[in-house]
Amino acid sequence: MQEGRGKHWVLIVALLCSLHLSAQEVSVRGGFVEDSLLIGQDVNFWMAATYPPEMEMVFPDSLYSFAPFEFSDKTYFPTKVKNGLAYDSTVYIIQSFEIDQVQYLWLPAIILNNRDTTIINTPLDSIFLTELAPVVSDTTKLKTNVDYQTVERTFNYPLLYYILGGLILIIIILLLIFGKQIIKWFKLRRLRIQFEQFDVIFSDYVKKLKVDPDPELAERALVFWKSYQQRLEKLPFSVLTSKEILGYDFAGELEKPLKSIDRVVYGKRVDENIFQDFLQIENFTQHRYSKKVEEIKDGK
Structure with a gap:
């Protein structure tokens, strides 16, 4: 799992380095690293932003509601300044216990100003749920098995001793x-x-x-x-x-x-x-x- 996460982060950093924006442009990006998920399995959602260094930008922390997902952990990469632009990136590790076939998520980046704040959301991204067993419909007929099954009886010796x-x-x-x-x-x-x-x-x-x-x-x-x-x-x-x-x-x-x-x-x-x-x-x-x-x- 740790090697997979490391490969994802290298991919994210490479994407960030390939961006070339003007000195005054603010850009917020993000999305799922994986294409599909299993119920309760960790998946990664990356988030990156490019903005002028004089601005103050904040990413969601563990108190933020990631619904329909649940927060598990995150990895924050320190801010880098290059060619007059600040680069921030974070990878969130999240889980889902929902059974929807397609699940969606976007996250906000908050720019703090003296008097007000500005919120810029990542694009809405989706991920597919992988089913381990097919869903049983209401019309499915169950086969009744009334044959006697011999079950070995185990004597409860601890209870006897008590x-x-x-x-x-x-x-x-x-x-x-x-x-x-x-x-x-x-x-x-x-x-x-x-x-x-x-x-x-x-x-x-x-x-x-x-x-x-x-x-x-x-x-x-x-x-x-x-x-x-x-x-x-x-x-x-x-x-x-x-x-x-x-x-x-x-x-x-x-x-x-x-x-x-x-x-x-x-x-x-x-x-x-x-x-x-x-x-x-x-x-x-x-x-x-x-x-x-x-x-x-x-x-x-």
Whole structure:
């Protein structure tokens, strides 16, 4: 592009040097260097003037409206005086974004006097727009293609990473704020589910013992109670004898029912009121469950 501009300027200077005017004559000339243009492409418009040296002449600057073109840059050649005449020349680099087939431009040279100004315009010059694609008319029919086109789907991994990162951040914040409450809720929920399962099965044992006080059934009920009580108290109830269980302070109220159950289980005796001893054990377990719930709520 720079070599092309340099060749244009050499051509312009050669044209200016070939002019021969009288000492008092003012002449303003100009025009496009190129014959055609593309939309948005730089084109050159040259402007030259010959006038007496005592005059003051001004060419358009970047603030001037070059419509329908837009100003991009300019190259100004210093004034030369030869044979009693002053020579000025400038090359403007302009662009067009219009779609007219032929576009026109002229530029003014302003002579400054003491009281007024004189404007002399360059001749009106034209340049042709080169089309890269033909213009589609209103009557052109478009061919419809409804065939299915397979498009490769690309998974948006960055978005996934942002979502996962956001979720992890939210979880961390929730744990920091509500961590203790969440842990407490899970403990209470697990404790409640375990007790509800125990209560259903143990109540069924009590009902069966009321109808049939069988020593083997009483033994199975006792083993089941010890297994649950071990999970509740975090103590080895399953391997403890009744005497060892009564060694804990909180189990003092079990002395009578446990001794009665031992006589039935180990002595193979039938006691029609054995179900009442298991009811006392069931009430004891209910009380211990409620106490554990309160301890968890208090943070113990």
